[in-house]
Amino acid sequence: MKKLNLPDYTFKFKKFEEKTFIFDSFRKKYVALTPEEWVRQNFLTYLAEEKGYRRSLIVVEAPVKYLSMKKRCDALIYNSKGERIMIIECKSPDTVLSQKTFDQAVRYNFPLQVKHLTITNGLMHYCCEIDYLSGEYKFLDVVPGFFD
Numbered sequence: 684m685k686k687l688n689l690p691d692y693t694f695k696f697k698k699f700e701e702k703t704f705i706f707d708s709f710r711k712k713y714v715a716l717t718p719e720e721w722v723r724q725n726f727l728t729y730l731a732e733e734k735g736y737r738r739s740l741i742v743v744e745a746p747v748k749y750l751s752m753k754k755r756c757d758a759l760i761y762n763s764k765g766e767r768i769m770i771i772e773c774k775s776p777d778t779v780l781s782q783k784t785f786d787q788a789v790r791y792n793f794p795l796q797v798k799h800l801t802i803t804n805g806l807m808h809y810c811c812e813i814d815y816l817s818g819e820y821k822f823l824d825v826v827p828g829f830f831d
Contacts, residue, residue, distance in 0.1 A: 684721045685776045687805035692728045709743045709758075718775035722805035723757055726773060735829035736760055747791045756791040762829075769799040776805045785809070801826055 695706035697713055704713040705724055714720055727743070730736040745759035758771035772788040774780065780802055788800045792813075800820075801810040810826045813819075 684716070684718070685805070687722065687725050687776065688807070689725045689729045689805065690733065692725060692732070694724060707743065709738055709741055718777065719757075719773055722776060722803060723771075723773040725805060726771065726803050726808070727758055730760070730771075730826070730829075734826060737763075737829065747794060749790055749793055754791060756788070759795070759797075767795050767797045769801060770795065770797050772800075772802045774802070774804040778804050780804050780807055780809060785811075799823075799827065 696716065697704050697706075703716040705716040705720060706712070707714045707720075707724060709727060723743070727741055730741070731738050740761040740763070742759045742761070744755045744757065747754045747756050747759075756770050757773045759767055760769040760771070762768045770788050770791055772784065772791070774784060778784070784802050785800070788802055792800060796815065797813070799810055799812055801808065803809070808826060809822060811820045811822045812827075814821075
């Protein structure tokens with residue numbers, strides 16, 4: 684897998700019928716190793732190990748209902764009060780992060796109303812903070828930590 688713009692972490696892998704699987708410590712199971720999954724596992728581990736987010740408060744492939752569509756965001760993070768605080772949308776390292784990627788996270792956020800939207804391809808990471816009173820958002824220089 685491609686080297687990402689994140690610290691190096693150790694993961695468990697297994698092969699089955701010519702496919703490689705990575706152990707997802709958040710869902711407690713092996714999942715198919717795709718480029719997007721590689722980014723998700725590394726980025727979520729970064730949030731837990733470096734930014735202080737509790738693994739138990741990170742929901743992977745969280746269901747989201749938008750209008751009549753049922754979707755899943757790559758990860759949804761809660762605070763210790765059980766409030767949703769951040770959506771994470773992961774893409775393959777070969778995918779250019781664009782307005783379309785950001786718009787996808789925004790659509791997921793309509794019913795969730797989180798404070799932070801984060802998109803990453805493992806090489807670039809963008810996080811914005813939403814002010815619902817003013818209706819504005821601002822992009823942050825870094826992804827905030829759990830206690831920020």
